[in-house]
Amino acid sequence: MDYKAINLKEKFSKFSDHWFPRVVAEVNGYQFKVAKLKDDFVWHDHKDTDEVFLVVHRSMSIEFGDETVDLNEGEMFVVPKGVKHKPFAQEECHGLFLEPRGVVNTGESGGELKAENNVWI
Amino acid sequence: MDYKAINLKEKFSKFSDHWFPRVVAEVNGYQFKVAKLKDDFVWHDHKDTDEVFLVVHRSMSIEFGDETVDLNEGEMFVVPKGVKHKPFAQEECHGLFLEPRGVVNTGESGGELKAENNVWI
Known part of the structure; x- marks a missing residue:
């Protein structure tokens, strides 16, 4: 066990x-990114x-139709x-996310913003 | 669906x-408190x-033996x-927690700080 704050x-x-989620912590089978x-x-x-967005710095929007x-x-x-959604940020925003281990950032949509999964930082 | 930021x-x-966790969001079976x-x-x-602590304001400590x-x-x-632990805060600290729905704040230790569960705010 590592007694170091994240x-x-x-x-x-x-x-x-941008848009590349990196894992910082795991809780049960869930990852904070x-x-x-x-x-x-x-x-x-x-x-x-479900997917959690928590804004740590600046601001962002999530569009839903x-x-x-x-x-x-x-x-x-x-x-x-x-639920279909499209995140958007006018200025660079820092976000914290929570998802089960293995979730791909682009869902099934893919494309050039699809990021490698389970990359820790 | 409620399109309101938390x-x-x-x-x-x-x-x-103090020490009374209130639920602000649920993601799958997990609760942010x-x-x-x-x-x-x-x-x-x-x-x-596992249990996640995220400090939103001021500071806290977690003792582990x-x-x-x-x-x-x-x-x-x-x-x-x-893992046995004892949270502590010298000055009032604001914390965000993540646990599966139904987790009791004091675990099996009970006592006067045991809080009612699943209270939303």
Whole structure:
């Protein structure tokens, strides 16, 4: 057991790419991931799991067809499983995510923003 | 589906007691809970689940027998299942927690700090 605190700012300082979620902690079969977000992600859903967004720095939005949820620092949102959504950030945003181990960032949509899975930082 | 961001600061503004975890979001069978921490909690463990601590405001410590982990704002820690620990906060700290639905705050230790479960805020 590693008795070291996980410092989110330090984790964010270690990479600069966008939309690539990196694992910082695992709790039971779930993974906390950090990612920097900028501009548009792809429309996608996750058929088998809800997904948590927690904004650590700046702000982002999640589009759902007719509705848009704006998330500022210290705000979170749960996207229910099977619900199509498109994350978006005007300025680079730092986000913390929670998903079961193995979830692919783009769901089944794929594309060039599909990231390698289970990459720890 | 409720398209409203969950604002942690607003949640913390709604109560003043210590060590009483209130649910703010559910993701699959897991619950995010907020609590204000001050002074000593009880030594306890959770036999069946890991437990996540994420410090939102100020700082706290988690004691583990010979080791102590200090957590400041923006830092998190996962206490593995079955590991005895005692949270502590010198000044009132605001924490975000993640546990499976139904987990009791004091584990099997009970006592006067045992809180009612599944209370949403």
